[in-house]
Amino acid sequence: MELRKISQLNVWDILRLKVRNNQKCFVAPNDISIIEAFAVREDGFVAMPFGIYEDGMPVGFAMLGYGATGAPEEPAVAENGYCLWRFMIDERFQGKGLGRKAMNIILDYIRTFPCGKADHCWLSYEPENTGAKALYNKMGFIENGEMCGGEIVAVKLFR
Numbered sequence: 001m002e003l004r005k006i007s008q009l010n011v012w013d014i015l016r017l018k019v020r021n022n023q024k025c026f027v028a029p030n031d032i033s034i035i036e037a038f039a040v041r042e043d044g045f046v047a048m049p050f051g052i053y054e055d056g057m058p059v060g061f062a063m064l065g066y067g068a069t070g071a072p073e074e075p076a077v078a079e080n081g082y083c084l085w086r087f088m089i090d091e092r093f094q095g096k097g098l099g100r101k102a103m104n105i106i107l108d109y110i111r112t113f114p115c116g117k118a119d120h121c122w123l124s125y126e127p128e129n130t131g132a133k134a135l136y137n138k139m140g141f142i143e144n145g146e147m148c149g150g151e152i153v154a155v156k157l158f159r
Helices: 011-015 030-042 098-110 130-138
Strands: 002-005 046-054 057-066 082-089 120-125 142-148 151-157
Touching: 002 098, 011 030, 011 046, 011 057, 030 046, 030 057, 030 082, 046 082, 046 098, 057 098, 082 098, 098 130, 120 130, 120 142, 130 151
Parallel strands: 082 120
Antiparallel strands: 002 046, 046 057, 057 082, 120 151, 142 151
């Protein structure tokens, strides 16, 4: 499994990836995420969108951030940390262990500190998204009591 930066060579493949209908309320579509990444970069902040590939095939999407952006309702933990801003596995590839595998690849990448040193990564998820909560808990993310846009914030410390 590998992460590939979004480029003109793969953007259309990533835009075709979708979650199940009952998951659409939990994650923004990839086109919205890529537009947000562009806007955040234009404002001088960090957004790193990636395709998630398994055996050369696009199976998911992830977007990382670094540091605070000044966005409304941004949690305090955003300062000086990495953020797993978006994460999805296409509906055709769910239930095959790829989510956990992708999370390991993403966390390994973050631990290279591509934007600077940090001691944590944070993410947020809808309270009703029990599948995401279970995965994130297994990966060592712990809820810190903050909310972000109505979502629960969880943090993984790097030691």
